[in-house]
Amino acid sequence: MIRKILKGLGIFIGIVVALLAGFYTKVYFSTESRFKKKYDITLQALEIKPDSALLAEGQRLIAAKGCKDCHGADLSGKIFIDDPALGQVIAVNLTKGKGGLPADYNEQDWLKAMQHGLNRDNTTLKVMPSYEYTHFSEEDMKAIIAYGMQLPAIDNELPETHFKPVGRILADLDKLPVMVAEMIDHQKTLSTNVVPEVSIPFGKYLAVSCTACHKENMQGGDPVVPGSPQVANITSSGNVGKWTEEQFMTTLRSGVTPEGKTLPSQFMPWTMTKEYTDTELKALYLYLRSI
Ligand code: HEC
Ligand code: HEC
Structure with missing residues (x-):
């Protein structure tokens, strides 16, 4: 009798394990294909003239829009999610020091990241809240990019973002805002009619x-x-x-x-x-x- 029960239990556990493995395999391949998808976009032209007023406004906006909460006080990046179940998410070093953005990362690349939530290779950025920044006005976007482009180089080498099973499952179910480019209307251009006034x-x-x-x-x-x-x-x-x-x-x-x-x-x-x-x-x- 006991042997029968144990055998039945063994089969049951075996089935559960197989189902879980099957589910996770599906999640794994689904997230990988979403990470690798290339977006076809047209970047809008943005003429940036970095004078001192624009740079000062960019510096203020970077603090006021919360960039430092993730990228660190000096923007040299930090690990901002570090969880044994979720994985590690790294807000990259935005300077051109070691571990930072490539030396030839230009204004267009900044715009692509901020407005479209895309890496240089047109795949989605992960977790970076570009779905908010895509609503920036042209003026705010110019100021932030101008300031970002001239950040003093700071060396800070960090690990790469990676997700553990729970993180992947939550990402795949869209319970965590990971697939940034999917959350953005790529046809929309930056707004030009934002007037900074008490309204x-x-x-x-x-x-x-x-x-x-x-x-x-x-x-x-x-x-x-x-x-x-x-x-x-x-x-x-x-x-x-x-x-x-x-x-x-x-x-x-x-x-x-x-x-x-x-x-x-x-x-x-x-x-x-x-x-x-x-x-x-x-x-x-x-x-x-x-x-
Ligand atoms: C990262 C999440 C987050 C963001 C972004 C955020 N808030 Fe909050 N906010 C909270 C949470 C959570 C609470 C409640 C905190 C508590 O009860 O301890 C809160 C509370 C508040 C309160 C206090 C309300 C009360 O009844 O005491 C105000 C006011 C507020 N937020 C305004 C804002 C405004 C304005 C913005 C945007 C400029 C903003 N918050 C952005 C998470 C956020
Ligand atoms: C919630 C955390 C968070 C906030 C807030 C945030 N970022 Fe990010 N940012 C990230 C993460 C995470 C990445 C890396 C994405 C990746 O590796 O796919 C990133 C990537 C970037 C990149 C792209 C770099 C590259 O590799 O192409 C730029 C540029 C950037 N952030 C600028 C900003 C600016 C400017 C702000 C404020 C307006 C900001 N970020 C606010 C998390 C954040």
Whole structure:
């Protein structure tokens, strides 16, 4: 009897293992083919004249758009996901030092990465949030590229991005935003009608930087990554609806809300919003309270 049961159990486990192996093989080949797909795009022309005003704006935007959160304070890159189940994701060294971008990485390559989420060989970048940057205005894009192109070389050699089984499965199911180029409309050109002023349209333009966590409708919801807090509703029906403009600005610059809550900067990146100008914060406030 016991032998029969053990035999049955053995067959059962064997079937489960075979199914899992089959499932993972499918996931593996599916992710590989998505990583290797080449995108056929036409890059738009962008004339960049790097004067001191443009470079200063580029420097500010790189801080305000959160590039340093992943690429490191000096942009020489860092391992920003390091998890035994997910794998390692490396935000590359953006300088031309050792381990950094190739010496001949040019403005076009920058544009391809930022606007289309593509490597030089037209395959998708992984995890880099180009699906947000593709909405940048021409002016912002020029400033960022101009500044990026002249970064002082810093040597920092890092491992390559690689995914472990759980990471691959989540990537394949689109539970992690890995396949960046798939999330972008490659026909769209950069917008030219963005006016930096205290207005709802400008607030909406800026709020693209909040969508990854607070969602398109700004109502937040479930944690973005396991273990992080619930994402707050920042429309007029949440706390923001009760705050004055001044309280809103103080919150996004100090990380402390009028209710006395300290926002953890690793989950709610106020280190990024503290770089926003008064105009930008006021426009965001207007926009968020309008929805
Ligand atoms: C969420 C983390 C994250 C943020 C925020 C981020 N990046 Fe990246 N970036 C990455 C990762 C990861 C890669 C490498 C992608 C790969 O290896 O496929 C990358 C790659 C790049 C590349 C392409 C380099 C190449 O190999 O072709 C450029 C250029 C770049 N980032 C610029 C920026 C700029 C500028 C910003 C801010 C506007 C920014 N990144 C914000 C994660 C990030
Ligand atoms: C990486 C994810 C992420 C991004 C990007 C992000 N937030 Fe948040 N935000 C959070 C999380 C998570 C919370 C809740 C934190 C907590 O409860 O500890 C939060 C809380 C807030 C709060 C406090 C709300 C309250 O009721 O206390 C405000 C205001 C806010 N975010 C505004 C913004 C704005 C504006 C942007 C875009 C410029 C933005 N956030 C971008 C994750 C994010």
